[in-house]
Amino acid sequence: MSLDKESLLRAYRQMKTIREFEDRANAEIMNGQIPGFTHLYAGQEANAVGVCEHLSGRDSIVSTHRGHGHCIARGADVIGMMKELFGCADGLCKGKGGSMHVADLDKGILGANGIVAGGPPISVGAALASKIRGSGEVAVSFSGDGSVNQGTCFEAMNLAVVLKVPAVFVIENNYYSEHTSISYAVGTDDLKARTEAFGFPVFVADGSDFFAVYEAAGKAVEHARSGNGPAGVFCEMGRYYGHFVGDPQGYRAPGEVKALRQDSCCLKNFRASMEEMGDLNSAELDAIDDEVMALIEESVVAAKSAPRPTPADVATDVYVNYQA
């Protein structure tokens, strides 16, 4: 895999940042500091980072309810994001959106999304804009194994083929949609074939292995960017936390999460590959760990002392030029 040292360090840093962000968010939710419904991405980091490492400039992503990882991977301001989760006035979305609606338009992040499969059609629009402009960007939508049963997802996939736009549909199979298994909710045994029947190639990877995701996503992004129309990426990976923080997780087998944390941790896998390949030594990675911990701590300290929104803010930002 032709990744230079700088890229390897960045990829690891991104994955570690997501993991620490999520672990800390979980702790702060338990402490009652973060309101609302929060869905954590821990365990799935390699997928977001493996895809987003192929994106730059005005390439865009559309995310999901489980969006923190995608946003960090695409370069969202981590402190602004933590503030948004806390509902601060100077959060990334002024405390109006919260966890499920983190967006950073300047970074090409067209929003997390509270509606399952709300994102894929939006990414087709972003891809269409790129095609009309001839500017070469790709538009990625992340969505879960549960999203593939939604009409909006089918419509978006077909439209992307019909319009031959550079959209990349990244499907994250973490085995469950809420309390239901993919084996129940998706009627076919071959989701890859079902998706490819729309008329675009789907590249499959182990979502706990950064290098595998990076390779599969590279093919998909390349396919889309070179004007061949949409492409898909399917990754399998487990999530470490519940569907949302507070989920009793009765759908899990005994020991399931422990096994996931042990055997399919993208950070451990990454470190193991580095040892094998000798590109990075563990001291370099340890140093990143320390920096990430400091950043996350800084983000929480900042969020706890940030200004809170005031009642006068409630009906601003509804329209550009019309105060309701």
Next chain:
Amino acid sequence: MPVKTMREALTEAIHQEMERDETVFCIGEDVAGCNGSAGKVGSVGGVFGVTTGVYDAFGPLRCIDTPISESAIVGAAAGAALSGMRPVAEIMFADFIGVCMDQIFNQMGKFRYMFGGKNVCPAVIRFATGAGFSAAAQHSQTMYQVMTAFPGLKIVVPSNAYDAKGLLIQAIRDDDPVLFFEPKALYQEACEVPDEPYAIRFGEASMPREGDDVTVVAFGQMVGKAAAAIDSLEAEGITCDLIDPRTTSPLDAETILESVEATGRLVVVDESPPRCGLTADIAGLAADRAFHSLKAPIKQVCAPHCPVPFSPELEAEYIPSPEKIVAAIRATLA
């Protein structure tokens, strides 16, 4: 009489109707739960717990988990209802109406009229409605005010556990499509609820407070807030009628008009945004049919014209408070 939460009352209503009538069945995302997983199928009972125990009691043919496919869920309920069944579908958050709108208002809601009155369509679609949990813009809307605009749909918004049970039983027995909105802030609120089944007729308001000075009409979660506002004014000798229409379609216009004729003052409270909503609807009704009884301008208390915000401070400003209701009542008396 036993005390039950609204959640328990709703669950009881579903169980009792399913026992009484074998054409009743539940369908929706995780209404059973754990299908295909290592967990025990049926152990979830809906993300709000309203279909608890239904799978165990009635089995997989009558407690049906679906993929995340709201259009297909509502369409399947509508089609089954046209075919002799009485589905109780769950669409979780009312906001998800956005995904299945066509099946609700263009299909289900119009069958009877389009087909010249030849059919019944006894489908119930349940939703959790309203704000209060920092669930933000796509998981907090009321939506019942929007759906009230469509002829052919009956719209129910209970404000307490007792009403919730009787109204859900009526909804299941009703031959028209019913959208049943459960204020999620009230799931844990309890009151006395009889064990035996009972039905509350649609289009009959309740009056949880009676008074002389002002008529207050409130919906769903707002009924409790309005009651708190009214109670806080009692010491000053201000008394109000509090009317809970319970169903917005059909609407008990008579009870509202009779009260307005007696008090001459009207405050209407809803947690939805103001435009084309229920407060304007009721204000219009009173202006049209009780104008000469009015002694003061009608006051509407509602959310601002904006999506539901995330931050708790903003959400507290968004949801009409007892203080705002008190101010409106005082304004009609000024």
